[in-house]
Every structure is written in C-alpha cells, then in structure tokens.
Amino acid sequence: MKILSAADIYKWEQATLISQNISSVELMERAAEALFQAIQQYVGERQASFVILCGFGNNGGDGLALGRMLHMAGHIVRIHLLEHTSYSAENEINQQRLHEMDISISSLSPESILEFPAKSILIDALFGYGLARPLDDRWKPLLYQINTASNPVLSIDIPSGLFADKPTPIEAPIIQAHLTYTFACAKLSLLFPKYASFTSNFQILDIGLEKNIENTLSTPYEYLQKEDVQLLIRPLQKFSHKGTFGHAYMVGGRYGSIGAAILASKAALKTGCGLITAYIPACGYTILQGAFPEAQVETDPLDTHISMFPKQITDYDAIGMGMGMGTHPDTEIALRQLFERLKLMPSIPHLLFDADAINILAKNPDWHVLIPPNSILTPHPKELERLIGLWTDDFEKIAKVRDWCRRYQQIVVIKGANTAIVLPNEMVHFNSTGNPGMATGGSGDVLSGIITSLLAQGHTPADAALLGVYLHGLAGDIAATTIHERSITATDIIAHLSSAWQHLQNPYL
Ligand SMILES: NC(=O)C1=CN([C@@H]2O[C@H](COP(=O)(O)OP(=O)(O)OC[C@H]3O[C@@H](n4cnc5c(N)ncnc54)[C@H](O)[C@@H]3O)[C@@H](O)[C@H]2O)[C@@H](O)CC1
Numbered sequence: 001m002k003i004l005s006a007a008d009i010y011k012w013e014q015a016t017l018i019s020q021n022i023s024s025v026e027l028m029e030r031a032a033e034a035l036f037q038a039i040q041q042y043v044g045e046r047q048a049s050f051v052i053l054c055g056f057g058n059n060g061g062d063g064l065a066l067g068r069m070l071h072m073a074g075h076i077v078r079i080h081l082l083e084h085t086s087y088s089a090e091n092e093i094n095q096q097r098l099h100e101m102d103i104s105i106s107s108l109s110p111e112s113i114l115e116f117p118a119k120s121i122l123i124d125a126l127f128g129y130g131l132a133r134p135l136d137d138r139w140k141p142l143l144y145q146i147n148t149a150s151n152p153v154l155s156i157d158i159p160s161g162l163f164a165d166k167p168t169p170i171e172a173p174i175i176q177a178h179l180t181y182t183f184a185c186a187k188l189s190l191l192f193p194k195y196a197s198f199t200s201n202f203q204i205l206d207i208g209l210e211k212n213i214e215n216t217l218s219t220p221y222e223y224l225q226k227e228d229v230q231l232l233i234r235p236l237q238k239f240s241h242k243g244t245f246g247h248a249y250m251v252g253g254r255y256g257s258i259g260a261a262i263l264a265s266k267a268a269l270k271t272g273c274g275l276i277t278a279y280i281p282a283c284g285y286t287i288l289q290g291a292f293p294e295a296q297v298e299t300d301p302l303d304t305h306i307s308m309f310p311k312q313i314t315d316y317d318a319i320g321m322g323m324g325m326g327t328h329p330d331t332e333i334a335l336r337q338l339f340e341r342l343k344l345m346p347s348i349p350h351l352l353f354d355a356d357a358i359n360i361l362a363k364n365p366d367w368h369v370l371i372p373p374n375s376i377l378t379p380h381p382k383e384l385e386r387l388i389g390l391w392t393d394d395f396e397k398i399a400k401v402r403d404w405c406r407r408y409q410q411i412v413v414i415k416g417a418n419t420a421i422v423l424p425n426e427m428v429h430f431n432s433t434g435n436p437g438m439a440t441g442g443s444g445d446v447l448s449g450i451i452t453s454l455l456a457q458g459h460t461p462a463d464a465a466l467l468g469v470y471l472h473g474l475a476g477d478i479a480a481t482t483i484h485e486r487s488i489t490a491t492d493i494i495a496h497l498s499s500a501w502q503h504l505q506n507p508y509l
C-alpha cells in the first residue's frame, strides 16, 4: 500500500469525487461510516459515552458526522465545536444535520475548561491533514487537558497538531492518541519513532477512494502488508531436496556471544533453507553443535574471535555475518581481505551484514565502495548512526539512508517499530508487523538468519529483505497472542516462524 503526502491524498480525494460522481459531503459520510463501524468494534456491544472535539475544517466535519451516527446507535454523545469565523462547507452541512436532529453542539475554544465524564471516550477531530503550521502555544491548555485525562483518546485521521508528511516540532501542542483511525493510507508521521508518544497505534480505514487514481500517484514510500509479501513467496516443489533450498553460511559469535550465531542459524533453517553452516571461533564448537544438531559447524583457527574467512566461504548460496562477531582488529582485517577477494570473482553469494559487521564498516567509510552491490545491511538505530552519521529528525534519517543506498547500491533495513527497508532505487518500505515485545536480545540475530535463509533460497535481495522483515514481525505478533509481550524472547520468535509461514500462505487468515 502506498504512503502518500497530504497533497496527494487531497488530489486522490478530489479525483475520486469526479470519477465516482459523488459530492464531498457524501465522501465525508462514507468516511464517518467507516469510523463508526471501527468504533463500534472498539466498544463492542456496550453503550458507550463519547466526547467529540471538532475543529472547523473537514476533520471536524468527520467528527460531527460521526457524532450523529453514534447518537443514532444509542450511545451518549457530547459534541464540542471550535468557535470560528468560517467553517468548511462540509462541516456546516453536518452542523445543520445535527441541529435538525436536535443534537446539541457546545462551543469550544483553546481557552475552554472541559470536564470529561469518567469512562467516556474522547474523539479528537480538531485538525487533520489540513494543518498548515504547527499549533501555537494558545492551544496548549486545551491539548494538555486532553492529553492528561485518564480517558482513551481516539484521533480521526491523524493526532491533531501533527503534520502527516513533514517534521513537526515536538514541543508544539500535539494530541497523544491511544489509537488513530486514519483514512485511505498510512501517513509517514504515524510510522516514525520520534512521534511514537502521539501515535502509539493506528488503523487504516478504507473509504473507497478510487484505486485507478491511486496508481497514478507516485511516491517512494510503501506500507508493507500481507498482500504485498504474499506475491514474493516461492512455492515449494514436490521433488525438492535439501540442495534445492540453498545453503546459508552464518558467520558470527565470539567468546561470550556464541548464542547470537546459534539464534541466527536456527532462524535460517526454520525459515526454510536446506542447509546451514555456522562459522564461529573455536570456543563455540561444542556449544553450537550441542544446542543445534541440525547445523554444520566450521571454526576459525582462533578460540575467541574470528580472524580469517575460509576459502570456501564463497561456495555458499548466501552469507550472513556480524551477529555477536565483535570488532577485533583481526576480524576487521579479515573482512577487508574478504572484500578484496570478492572483487576478483565473477559471481559471489548474496551477502547480509549485521551488528559488528556494520560497526566495522562504519569505522571504515572508505570501504563502503567495496561492499558488493545489493548486499543487505540490517542496522539498529545506533549502528545506523555510526554508519551514516547523525540526523535531526526521522525525515532526515530516511533521506540520508535513501541517499546512501543509491550511492552504494545497497539495501538498508532500519530495525525498530515499523522497520524500514530502503532499496537501491530509493524506495522505502515500512513494515506493518511486529510489536514492542520483540525489542529483546537476539531478535536482530533472528532477523539476520531469516533474511539470509531467504537469500539462500534464491529470493532476490530486495524480496528477501521485504519478506524476511515481514515474516519476523509476524512470528513475533503470533508469539504475542500466547506469550505476554514482556516475556517474548528471540527463541519464541523462531518457534513461531512456522505459524507465520502458515498465516502468510493462508488466504483466509
Ligand atoms: N476532503 C475530503 O474529501 C475528505 C476529507 N476528510 C477529512 O478532512 C481532513 C482534512 O480537512 P481540511 O483540509 O478541511 O483540514 P483540517 O480539518 O485538518 O483543518 C483545516 C483548518 O484548520 C486551519 N488551520 C490549519 N493549521 C492551523 C493552525 N496551526 N492553527 C489554526 N488553524 C489552522 C486551516 O486554515 C483550515 O481552516 C482530513 O484529515 C480528513 O479528516 C475526510 O472526511 C475524508 C474526505
């Protein structure tokens, strides 16, 4: 699914009005109907109480129309509307509809002192994507009352005060929504860690905007969902043997962190490659063989860390390296020598660099040109910062990574909530699976194993990165259905990979 700018969403809406021959009030009614259905699901069977805070534009219009529908469904509804000199036409029509039904509208101003009945749900319909500039300090008292109330806050389209597609200063007043119902497509701001306290969760509501028109709008940003990754899956063949599914080579571990190599290796095999060989320092031999009998193991001559890469490393289908590997100068020299060797070869295995492999690359910017094109790097934010330098906000971070990927023709997977996969063509795919419980030691090693496995199975690097990230998050989400998010471990993610595959391949789930 595309992630569009506010300007493009506006264009999409306007073109839909013409193509479907409907009025903007009718489209607003459709949006309010979608909201109403979603909120009915949220409250379940019970009668609920709502306080709806409406602005003077179309976001406010959505709130007014929603208020009417909730009232008609028997809920207790209080509607507050910002005093203003002029309202949007759709807003006025919906005010009129409420008057006709004798549903009262209280006035609201930034100075209002509000009382929220206990257990009522607050609906934020103050500002949507039409926000033209950050809200000024005048709005602080009103938004403070909403943000500090113990009531749940549901935002319509976007938390009021937040820009959809450009940086918002976080010192400006912004609604802290528990859940945002956003129309038609995801918005960039809903995906960025900097705004996490305003946007903890969101749900996309389909309001029937015309698909053909969406196809004409170009954007470098995509929101990666089940239907996108399903297209990337390769079917299993009846006469397959273990060689068919590829042989992954997992390089990592040092004295004290052999577990990282074990997790990555197990995840690789559970993702479906036929064989894995782990390459680790000698101290890990018994540990790895004991913990994971399905793995083949090769060891470095040194006991404590990796000091060389064996000649046969290039014989495998894919290499994943860096998990728990350390940045010992011997390892650093070995990596440099590997790059020199790869340069001379006509064809080489697909490569994934994680953790300490990235730290070594970050320390040596002049090696970036040596990284074979189309390799995958999977940094967490700190490793990314070491690789590309500091950024001031998430928009700049994405811009810098896009630039880096184009320049060096690499794929970067920025790990975190809504992991972003940035491709050499500068497309950015934000993942829709995963949960905070996955921020746990070893989770990244598992991701490296999954992606390396998909590379070994013959997926293109871009497909392997997209499918792998989605699958990893999905396994974590399925784990969270039976294990509390606080208790999820990397091993649990591996244990649920099988269910993730099942879920992904089942059209009815
Ligand atoms: N256009 C359409 O067909 C649809 C629009 N929808 C809703 O419409 C919203 C967009 O509506 P609008 O474009 O009317 O915009 P908004 O409702 O977001 O608000 C815009 C109003 O706020 C004012 N404003 C902007 N920044 C301000 C600031 N910092 N301080 C004070 N006032 C400020 C603007 O001048 C304008 O009057 C969407 O977010 C969505 O909720 C939905 O009903 C779906 C259909």
Ligand SMILES: [K+]
Pocket: 059, 124, 125, 126, 127, 128, 155, 156, 157, 158, 159, 160
């Ligand atoms: K809003």
